[in-house]
Amino acid sequence: MAALVPPPVSPAAAEAIKPEKVDYMDLPTPIPYEEIHREALMSLKPEHFEGMRVDFTKGLNQRFSLSHSIIMGPTEIPSQSAETIKIPTAHYEFGANFIDPKLMLFGRVLTDGRVNARVKCDLSENLSMKANAQLTSEPHMSHGMVNFDYKGTDYRAQFQLGNGALLGASYIQSVTPNLSLGGEVFWAGQHRKSGLGYAARYNTDKMVAAGQVASTGMVALSYVQKVSEKVSLASDLMYNYMSRDVTASFGYDYILRQCRLRGKIDSNGCTSAFLEERLNMGLNFILSAEIDHMKKDYKFGFGLTVGE
Amino acid sequence: MAAKKSSSEGVLSRVSSTISESPIVYRGKRAASDAGFVAKKLLKSTGKAAWIAGTTFLILVVPLIIEMDREAQLNELELQQASLLGTPAVGVPQKYGSNGVKFKQKQNERKQQQHQLV
Numbered sequence: 001m002a003a004l005v006p007p008p009v010s011p012a013a014a015e016a017i018k019p020e021k022v023d024y025m026d027l028p029t030p031i032p033y034e035e036i037h038r039e040a041l042m043s044l045k046p047e048h049f050e051g052m053r054v055d056f057t058k059g060l061n062q063r064f065s066l067s068h069s070i071i072m073g074p075t076e077i078p079s080q081s082a083e084t085i086k087i088p089t090a091h092y093e094f095g096a097n098f099i100d101p102k103l104m105l106f107g108r109v110l111t112d113g114r115v116n117a118r119v120k121c122d123l124s125e126n127l128s129m130k131a132n133a134q135l136t137s138e139p140h141m142s143h144g145m146v147n148f149d150y151k152g153t154d155y156r157a158q159f160q161l162g163n164g165a166l167l168g169a170s171y172i173q174s175v176t177p178n179l180s181l182g183g184e185v186f187w188a189g190q191h192r193k194s195g196l197g198y199a200a201r202y203n204t205d206k207m208v209a210a211g212q213v214a215s216t217g218m219v220a221l222s223y224v225q226k227v228s229e230k231v232s233l234a235s236d237l238m239y240n241y242m243s244r245d246v247t248a249s250f251g252y253d254y255i256l257r258q259c260r261l262r263g264k265i266d267s268n269g270c271t272s273a274f275l276e277e278r279l280n281m282g283l284n285f286i287l288s289a290e291i292d293h294m295k296k297d298y299k300f301g302f303g304l305t306v307g308e
Numbered sequence: 309m310a311a312k313k314s315s316s317e318g319v320l321s322r323v324s325s326t327i328s329e330s331p332i333v334y335r336g337k338r339a340a341s342d343a344g345f346v347a348k349k350l351l352k353s354t355g356k357a358a359w360i361a362g363t364t365f366l367i368l369v370v371p372l373i374i375e376m377d378r379e380a381q382l383n384e385l386e387l388q389q390a391s392l393l394g395t396p397a398v399g400v401p402q403k404y405g406s407n408g409v410k411f412k413q414k415q416n417e418r419k420q421q422q423h424q425l426v
Binding site: 258 | 360363364367368371372375376378379382
Protein backbone atom coordinates (compact mmCIF):
# COMPACT_ATOMS: atom_id res chain seq x y z
CA MET A 1 0.00 0.00 0.00
CA ALA A 2 1.42 3.36 -0.92
CA ALA A 3 1.22 6.07 1.70
CA LEU A 4 3.32 9.05 2.66
CA VAL A 5 4.55 8.51 6.19
CA PRO A 6 4.79 11.75 8.15
CA PRO A 7 8.19 12.55 9.71
CA PRO A 8 8.68 11.02 13.18
CA VAL A 9 6.95 13.01 15.87
CA SER A 10 8.85 14.00 19.01
CA PRO A 11 7.60 12.29 22.20
CA ALA A 12 6.44 15.59 23.58
CA ALA A 13 3.93 16.04 20.78
CA ALA A 14 2.87 12.38 20.76
CA GLU A 15 -0.83 13.24 21.14
CA ALA A 16 -0.94 14.86 17.72
CA ILE A 17 0.09 11.94 15.48
CA LYS A 18 -1.23 12.64 12.01
CA PRO A 19 -2.97 9.81 10.11
CA GLU A 20 -0.99 8.43 7.18
CA LYS A 21 -1.60 10.49 4.11
CA VAL A 22 -2.88 8.72 1.07
CA ASP A 23 -1.16 9.46 -2.19
CA TYR A 24 -3.96 9.34 -4.70
CA MET A 25 -1.57 9.33 -7.57
CA ASP A 26 0.05 6.10 -6.48
CA LEU A 27 -2.72 3.63 -5.78
CA PRO A 28 -2.15 -0.10 -6.16
CA THR A 29 -3.40 -2.03 -9.17
CA PRO A 30 -6.78 -3.54 -8.46
CA ILE A 31 -7.75 -7.19 -8.64
CA PRO A 32 -9.12 -8.25 -12.05
CA TYR A 33 -12.88 -7.84 -12.36
CA GLU A 34 -13.70 -11.53 -12.62
CA GLU A 35 -11.68 -12.28 -9.51
CA ILE A 36 -13.51 -9.86 -7.30
CA HIS A 37 -14.94 -12.65 -5.21
CA ARG A 38 -11.70 -14.58 -5.31
CA GLU A 39 -11.17 -15.07 -1.59
CA ALA A 40 -14.76 -16.04 -0.99
CA LEU A 41 -14.73 -18.44 -3.93
CA MET A 42 -11.52 -20.06 -2.78
CA SER A 43 -12.90 -20.62 0.69
CA LEU A 44 -16.50 -21.46 -0.06
CA LYS A 45 -16.38 -23.28 -3.36
CA PRO A 46 -13.76 -25.96 -3.52
CA GLU A 47 -14.10 -28.53 -6.28
CA HIS A 48 -16.31 -31.15 -4.71
CA PHE A 49 -16.52 -34.40 -6.52
CA GLU A 50 -18.07 -37.79 -6.08
CA GLY A 51 -16.21 -41.02 -6.48
CA MET A 52 -12.51 -41.50 -6.84
CA ARG A 53 -10.04 -39.17 -8.40
CA VAL A 54 -6.34 -39.71 -8.96
CA ASP A 55 -4.15 -36.99 -10.48
CA PHE A 56 -0.59 -37.59 -11.44
CA THR A 57 1.58 -34.71 -12.61
CA LYS A 58 5.00 -35.37 -13.94
CA GLY A 59 7.39 -32.59 -14.79
CA LEU A 60 9.62 -33.32 -17.74
CA ASN A 61 11.36 -30.01 -17.77
CA GLN A 62 11.42 -26.83 -15.81
CA ARG A 63 8.57 -25.56 -17.92
CA PHE A 64 6.85 -28.56 -19.40
CA SER A 65 4.78 -31.09 -17.50
CA LEU A 66 2.35 -33.84 -18.29
CA SER A 67 -0.61 -34.84 -16.21
CA HIS A 68 -2.65 -38.01 -16.09
CA SER A 69 -5.92 -38.13 -14.28
CA ILE A 70 -8.46 -40.87 -13.63
CA ILE A 71 -11.95 -40.11 -12.41
CA MET A 72 -14.45 -42.81 -11.54
CA GLY A 73 -17.78 -42.18 -10.00
CA PRO A 74 -21.41 -41.31 -10.48
CA THR A 75 -22.19 -38.19 -12.47
CA GLU A 76 -25.47 -36.40 -12.19
CA ILE A 77 -27.73 -36.14 -15.16
CA PRO A 78 -29.99 -33.10 -15.12
CA SER A 79 -33.51 -34.40 -14.84
CA GLN A 80 -36.89 -32.74 -14.87
CA SER A 81 -38.21 -34.58 -11.85
CA ALA A 82 -37.19 -33.80 -8.30
CA GLU A 83 -35.05 -36.93 -8.08
CA THR A 84 -31.41 -36.80 -8.98
CA ILE A 85 -30.36 -39.38 -11.49
CA LYS A 86 -26.77 -40.54 -11.28
CA ILE A 87 -24.99 -42.67 -13.78
CA PRO A 88 -21.60 -44.19 -13.01
CA THR A 89 -18.96 -43.02 -15.41
CA ALA A 90 -15.24 -43.34 -15.59
CA HIS A 91 -12.77 -41.46 -17.67
CA TYR A 92 -9.13 -40.75 -18.13
CA GLU A 93 -7.74 -37.33 -18.87
CA PHE A 94 -4.37 -36.58 -20.33
CA GLY A 95 -2.96 -33.12 -20.12
CA ALA A 96 0.12 -31.15 -21.01
CA ASN A 97 1.19 -27.87 -19.47
CA PHE A 98 3.78 -25.45 -20.65
CA ILE A 99 4.53 -22.69 -18.16
CA ASP A 100 6.78 -19.82 -19.04
CA PRO A 101 6.73 -16.39 -17.40
CA LYS A 102 5.32 -14.92 -20.58
CA LEU A 103 3.34 -17.76 -22.05
CA MET A 104 1.26 -20.48 -20.47
CA LEU A 105 -0.37 -23.27 -22.40
CA PHE A 106 -2.67 -25.92 -20.98
CA GLY A 107 -4.22 -28.72 -22.92
CA ARG A 108 -6.46 -31.54 -21.79
CA VAL A 109 -7.96 -34.48 -23.61
CA LEU A 110 -10.62 -36.71 -22.09
CA THR A 111 -11.71 -40.18 -23.08
CA ASP A 112 -15.25 -38.98 -23.72
CA GLY A 113 -14.00 -36.90 -26.58
CA ARG A 114 -13.68 -33.48 -24.99
CA VAL A 115 -10.67 -31.32 -25.61
CA ASN A 116 -9.87 -28.28 -23.45
CA ALA A 117 -7.27 -25.72 -24.29
CA ARG A 118 -6.14 -22.62 -22.42
CA VAL A 119 -3.62 -20.04 -23.41
CA LYS A 120 -2.33 -17.16 -21.36
CA CYS A 121 0.10 -14.87 -23.07
CA ASP A 122 1.69 -11.56 -22.10
CA LEU A 123 1.76 -9.61 -25.32
CA SER A 124 3.51 -6.69 -23.71
CA GLU A 125 4.20 -5.51 -20.22
CA ASN A 126 0.68 -4.25 -19.67
CA LEU A 127 -1.36 -6.12 -22.22
CA SER A 128 -2.10 -9.78 -21.82
CA MET A 129 -4.32 -12.19 -23.63
CA LYS A 130 -6.15 -15.22 -22.36
CA ALA A 131 -8.01 -17.70 -24.48
CA ASN A 132 -9.84 -20.86 -23.70
CA ALA A 133 -11.68 -23.31 -25.85
CA GLN A 134 -13.61 -26.49 -25.32
CA LEU A 135 -14.39 -28.88 -28.11
CA THR A 136 -16.87 -31.69 -27.63
CA SER A 137 -18.21 -34.42 -29.79
CA GLU A 138 -21.76 -33.23 -29.14
CA PRO A 139 -22.91 -30.76 -31.72
CA HIS A 140 -23.32 -27.11 -30.71
CA MET A 141 -21.62 -27.59 -27.38
CA SER A 142 -18.17 -26.38 -28.32
CA HIS A 143 -17.22 -22.91 -27.33
CA GLY A 144 -14.25 -20.63 -27.15
CA MET A 145 -13.43 -17.29 -25.62
CA VAL A 146 -10.64 -14.75 -25.90
CA ASN A 147 -9.89 -12.01 -23.35
CA PHE A 148 -7.61 -9.05 -23.73
CA ASP A 149 -6.54 -7.43 -20.46
CA TYR A 150 -4.87 -4.11 -20.12
CA LYS A 151 -3.32 -3.31 -16.79
CA GLY A 152 -2.82 0.33 -16.03
CA THR A 153 -1.23 1.89 -12.96
CA ASP A 154 -4.38 1.85 -10.90
CA TYR A 155 -6.97 0.39 -13.21
CA ARG A 156 -7.62 -2.64 -15.33
CA ALA A 157 -9.65 -2.91 -18.49
CA GLN A 158 -10.71 -6.12 -20.16
CA PHE A 159 -12.31 -6.94 -23.44
CA GLN A 160 -13.87 -10.31 -24.07
CA LEU A 161 -14.86 -12.04 -27.26
CA GLY A 162 -16.56 -15.40 -27.42
CA ASN A 163 -18.19 -17.62 -29.96
CA GLY A 164 -21.89 -17.20 -30.46
CA ALA A 165 -21.29 -13.45 -30.78
CA LEU A 166 -20.49 -12.93 -27.13
CA LEU A 167 -18.92 -9.57 -26.42
CA GLY A 168 -17.98 -8.22 -23.06
CA ALA A 169 -15.97 -5.41 -21.55
CA SER A 170 -15.12 -4.60 -17.96
CA TYR A 171 -13.25 -1.91 -16.16
CA ILE A 172 -12.11 -1.67 -12.57
CA GLN A 173 -10.41 1.23 -10.84
CA SER A 174 -8.72 1.65 -7.48
CA VAL A 175 -10.33 4.55 -5.73
CA THR A 176 -8.46 4.42 -2.44
CA PRO A 177 -5.77 1.98 -1.33
CA ASN A 178 -8.51 -0.22 0.06
CA LEU A 179 -11.48 0.33 -2.21
CA SER A 180 -11.89 -0.47 -5.86
CA LEU A 181 -14.95 -0.05 -8.02
CA GLY A 182 -15.69 -1.50 -11.40
CA GLY A 183 -18.31 -2.11 -14.00
CA GLU A 184 -18.93 -4.46 -16.85
CA VAL A 185 -21.13 -4.68 -19.89
CA PHE A 186 -21.82 -7.70 -22.08
CA TRP A 187 -23.85 -8.67 -25.06
CA ALA A 188 -24.82 -12.21 -26.02
CA GLY A 189 -25.71 -12.32 -29.68
CA GLN A 190 -27.18 -15.77 -29.76
CA HIS A 191 -29.72 -15.08 -27.06
CA ARG A 192 -30.02 -11.38 -27.91
CA LYS A 193 -29.36 -10.39 -24.34
CA SER A 194 -27.28 -7.59 -22.99
CA GLY A 195 -26.38 -6.78 -19.45
CA LEU A 196 -24.69 -4.32 -17.24
CA GLY A 197 -23.00 -4.94 -13.93
CA TYR A 198 -21.24 -3.08 -11.14
CA ALA A 199 -18.87 -4.33 -8.52
CA ALA A 200 -17.11 -2.93 -5.50
CA ARG A 201 -14.41 -4.43 -3.37
CA TYR A 202 -13.06 -3.22 -0.07
CA ASN A 203 -10.12 -4.97 1.43
CA THR A 204 -7.84 -4.48 4.34
CA ASP A 205 -5.23 -6.83 5.73
CA LYS A 206 -7.79 -8.65 7.78
CA MET A 207 -10.90 -8.70 5.68
CA VAL A 208 -12.24 -8.51 2.19
CA ALA A 209 -15.77 -7.39 1.38
CA ALA A 210 -17.01 -7.51 -2.18
CA GLY A 211 -20.34 -6.82 -3.78
CA GLN A 212 -21.58 -7.29 -7.31
CA VAL A 213 -24.85 -6.36 -8.99
CA ALA A 214 -25.80 -7.34 -12.52
CA SER A 215 -28.78 -6.47 -14.64
CA THR A 216 -29.42 -10.19 -15.20
CA GLY A 217 -30.88 -9.99 -11.72
CA MET A 218 -27.98 -11.26 -9.74
CA VAL A 219 -26.75 -9.61 -6.58
CA ALA A 220 -23.76 -11.23 -4.92
CA LEU A 221 -22.19 -10.06 -1.70
CA SER A 222 -19.32 -11.72 0.05
CA TYR A 223 -17.28 -11.13 3.15
CA VAL A 224 -14.11 -12.90 4.20
CA GLN A 225 -12.47 -12.30 7.54
CA LYS A 226 -8.98 -13.51 8.24
CA VAL A 227 -9.24 -14.48 11.86
CA SER A 228 -5.65 -15.57 12.17
CA GLU A 229 -2.87 -16.66 9.89
CA LYS A 230 -4.27 -20.14 9.64
CA VAL A 231 -7.99 -19.55 9.83
CA SER A 232 -10.34 -17.51 7.76
CA LEU A 233 -14.10 -17.36 7.80
CA ALA A 234 -16.19 -16.48 4.79
CA SER A 235 -19.82 -15.74 4.11
CA ASP A 236 -21.66 -15.19 0.92
CA LEU A 237 -25.11 -14.05 -0.15
CA MET A 238 -26.54 -14.54 -3.61
CA TYR A 239 -29.84 -13.00 -4.47
CA ASN A 240 -31.61 -13.09 -7.79
CA TYR A 241 -34.17 -10.34 -7.87
CA MET A 242 -35.82 -11.66 -11.00
CA SER A 243 -36.56 -15.09 -9.65
CA ARG A 244 -36.54 -14.15 -5.95
CA ASP A 245 -34.02 -16.79 -5.12
CA VAL A 246 -31.79 -16.30 -2.12
CA THR A 247 -28.87 -18.38 -1.00
CA ALA A 248 -26.65 -17.61 1.93
CA SER A 249 -23.66 -19.64 2.92
CA PHE A 250 -21.08 -19.61 5.67
CA GLY A 251 -17.80 -21.37 5.64
CA TYR A 252 -14.45 -21.75 7.26
CA ASP A 253 -11.03 -22.32 5.79
CA TYR A 254 -8.28 -23.75 7.94
CA ILE A 255 -4.84 -23.75 6.39
CA LEU A 256 -2.66 -25.83 8.67
CA ARG A 257 0.79 -27.11 8.00
CA GLN A 258 -0.18 -30.58 6.95
CA CYS A 259 -3.60 -29.96 5.53
CA ARG A 260 -6.20 -27.56 4.27
CA LEU A 261 -9.75 -28.02 5.46
CA ARG A 262 -12.73 -26.09 4.11
CA GLY A 263 -16.23 -26.50 5.43
CA LYS A 264 -19.41 -24.78 4.44
CA ILE A 265 -23.07 -24.71 5.32
CA ASP A 266 -25.75 -23.33 3.09
CA SER A 267 -29.22 -21.96 3.46
CA ASN A 268 -30.45 -24.59 1.00
CA GLY A 269 -29.73 -27.19 3.65
CA CYS A 270 -26.50 -28.26 2.02
CA THR A 271 -23.37 -28.80 4.03
CA SER A 272 -20.04 -29.77 2.60
CA ALA A 273 -16.42 -30.22 3.53
CA PHE A 274 -13.21 -30.59 1.58
CA LEU A 275 -9.95 -31.81 3.04
CA GLU A 276 -6.56 -31.86 1.38
CA GLU A 277 -3.97 -33.58 3.46
CA ARG A 278 -0.30 -33.77 2.72
CA LEU A 279 0.83 -37.30 3.36
CA ASN A 280 4.30 -36.91 2.02
CA MET A 281 6.29 -34.62 -0.21
CA GLY A 282 4.34 -34.42 -3.44
CA LEU A 283 1.55 -36.69 -2.24
CA ASN A 284 -1.78 -35.21 -1.28
CA PHE A 285 -4.83 -37.02 -0.11
CA ILE A 286 -8.21 -35.44 -0.88
CA LEU A 287 -11.54 -36.08 0.78
CA SER A 288 -14.74 -34.40 -0.29
CA ALA A 289 -18.16 -34.66 1.31
CA GLU A 290 -21.41 -33.00 0.40
CA ILE A 291 -24.74 -33.60 2.09
CA ASP A 292 -27.94 -32.04 0.83
CA HIS A 293 -30.59 -32.47 3.50
CA MET A 294 -33.41 -31.10 1.39
CA LYS A 295 -32.90 -33.32 -1.60
CA LYS A 296 -31.45 -36.20 0.43
CA ASP A 297 -28.47 -36.33 -1.86
CA TYR A 298 -25.16 -37.57 -0.44
CA LYS A 299 -21.90 -37.27 -2.30
CA PHE A 300 -18.59 -38.47 -1.02
CA GLY A 301 -15.33 -38.62 -2.82
CA PHE A 302 -11.74 -39.47 -2.15
CA GLY A 303 -8.65 -39.02 -4.19
CA LEU A 304 -4.95 -38.74 -4.45
CA THR A 305 -2.83 -36.06 -6.08
CA VAL A 306 0.67 -37.12 -6.94
CA GLY A 307 3.27 -34.72 -8.17
CA GLU A 308 4.35 -31.20 -7.36
CA MET B 309 -85.32 -64.56 38.97
CA ALA B 310 -85.31 -63.45 35.37
CA ALA B 311 -86.57 -60.11 36.41
CA LYS B 312 -83.93 -59.92 39.12
CA LYS B 313 -81.24 -60.90 36.58
CA SER B 314 -82.41 -58.47 34.03
CA SER B 315 -82.67 -55.73 36.54
CA SER B 316 -79.17 -56.49 37.93
CA GLU B 317 -77.82 -56.68 34.37
CA GLY B 318 -79.68 -53.60 33.61
CA VAL B 319 -78.09 -51.88 36.59
CA LEU B 320 -74.58 -53.09 35.73
CA SER B 321 -74.85 -52.28 32.08
CA ARG B 322 -76.41 -48.98 32.92
CA VAL B 323 -73.63 -48.15 35.35
CA SER B 324 -70.89 -49.22 32.97
CA SER B 325 -72.42 -47.38 30.07
CA THR B 326 -72.82 -44.32 32.23
CA ILE B 327 -69.17 -44.54 33.08
CA SER B 328 -67.98 -45.27 29.56
CA GLU B 329 -70.13 -42.68 27.90
CA SER B 330 -69.69 -39.96 30.44
CA PRO B 331 -68.23 -36.74 29.18
CA ILE B 332 -65.22 -36.99 31.48
CA VAL B 333 -64.14 -40.33 30.08
CA TYR B 334 -64.79 -39.11 26.58
CA ARG B 335 -62.62 -36.07 27.11
CA GLY B 336 -59.97 -38.16 28.78
CA LYS B 337 -59.83 -40.48 25.80
CA ARG B 338 -59.57 -37.61 23.37
CA ALA B 339 -56.84 -35.99 25.41
CA ALA B 340 -54.92 -39.26 25.49
CA SER B 341 -55.13 -39.70 21.74
CA ASP B 342 -54.10 -36.08 21.17
CA ALA B 343 -51.19 -36.50 23.53
CA GLY B 344 -50.20 -39.68 21.73
CA PHE B 345 -50.37 -37.93 18.38
CA VAL B 346 -48.30 -34.99 19.60
CA ALA B 347 -45.77 -37.25 21.24
CA LYS B 348 -45.35 -39.23 18.03
CA LYS B 349 -44.88 -36.07 15.99
CA LEU B 350 -42.44 -34.70 18.53
CA LEU B 351 -40.47 -37.90 18.51
CA LYS B 352 -40.33 -37.93 14.74
CA SER B 353 -39.26 -34.31 14.46
CA THR B 354 -36.72 -34.72 17.23
CA GLY B 355 -35.41 -37.71 15.39
CA LYS B 356 -35.15 -35.76 12.17
CA ALA B 357 -33.47 -32.85 13.91
CA ALA B 358 -31.06 -35.19 15.63
CA TRP B 359 -30.20 -36.81 12.32
CA ILE B 360 -29.57 -33.49 10.61
CA ALA B 361 -27.57 -32.13 13.53
CA GLY B 362 -25.58 -35.34 13.85
CA THR B 363 -24.61 -35.67 10.21
CA THR B 364 -23.81 -31.97 9.90
CA PHE B 365 -21.63 -32.16 12.99
CA LEU B 366 -19.91 -35.21 11.58
CA ILE B 367 -19.13 -33.51 8.29
CA LEU B 368 -18.19 -30.09 9.54
CA VAL B 369 -16.69 -30.51 12.96
CA VAL B 370 -15.10 -33.94 13.26
CA PRO B 371 -12.41 -33.46 10.57
CA LEU B 372 -11.62 -30.12 12.15
CA ILE B 373 -11.10 -31.65 15.56
CA ILE B 374 -8.94 -34.39 14.11
CA GLU B 375 -6.78 -31.98 12.17
CA MET B 376 -6.37 -29.57 15.05
CA ASP B 377 -5.36 -32.46 17.23
CA ARG B 378 -2.72 -33.52 14.75
CA GLU B 379 -1.45 -29.96 14.53
CA ALA B 380 -1.16 -29.81 18.31
CA GLN B 381 0.73 -33.11 18.31
CA LEU B 382 3.08 -31.84 15.65
CA ASN B 383 3.71 -28.68 17.65
CA GLU B 384 4.42 -30.68 20.75
CA LEU B 385 6.84 -32.89 18.86
CA GLU B 386 8.65 -29.86 17.51
CA LEU B 387 8.89 -28.29 20.93
CA GLN B 388 10.29 -31.51 22.31
CA GLN B 389 12.81 -31.75 19.53
CA ALA B 390 13.78 -28.14 19.94
CA SER B 391 14.37 -28.56 23.66
CA LEU B 392 16.26 -31.84 23.02
CA LEU B 393 18.56 -30.52 20.35
CA GLY B 394 19.10 -27.34 22.26
CA THR B 395 18.23 -25.10 19.33
CA PRO B 396 16.37 -21.96 20.30
CA ALA B 397 12.61 -22.32 19.99
CA VAL B 398 12.40 -19.38 17.61
CA GLY B 399 14.44 -21.11 14.91
CA VAL B 400 12.41 -24.29 14.55
CA PRO B 401 8.89 -22.88 14.03
CA GLN B 402 10.29 -20.61 11.33
CA LYS B 403 11.59 -23.58 9.40
CA TYR B 404 8.33 -25.45 9.59
CA GLY B 405 6.44 -22.22 9.22
CA SER B 406 8.10 -21.65 5.89
CA ASN B 407 7.01 -25.15 4.86
CA GLY B 408 3.48 -24.29 5.80
CA VAL B 409 3.73 -21.02 3.97
CA LYS B 410 5.07 -22.87 0.94
CA PHE B 411 2.15 -25.31 1.09
CA LYS B 412 -0.30 -22.43 1.36
CA GLN B 413 1.49 -20.47 -1.33
CA LYS B 414 1.47 -23.44 -3.67
CA GLN B 415 -2.20 -23.98 -2.99
CA ASN B 416 -2.91 -20.33 -3.62
CA GLU B 417 -0.79 -20.31 -6.74
CA ARG B 418 -2.56 -23.34 -8.16
CA LYS B 419 -5.95 -21.91 -7.35
CA GLN B 420 -4.97 -18.55 -8.75
CA GLN B 421 -3.80 -20.14 -11.95
CA GLN B 422 -7.00 -22.07 -12.26
CA HIS B 423 -9.10 -19.00 -11.57
CA GLN B 424 -7.06 -16.79 -13.85
CA LEU B 425 -7.56 -19.04 -16.76
CA VAL B 426 -11.28 -19.38 -16.40
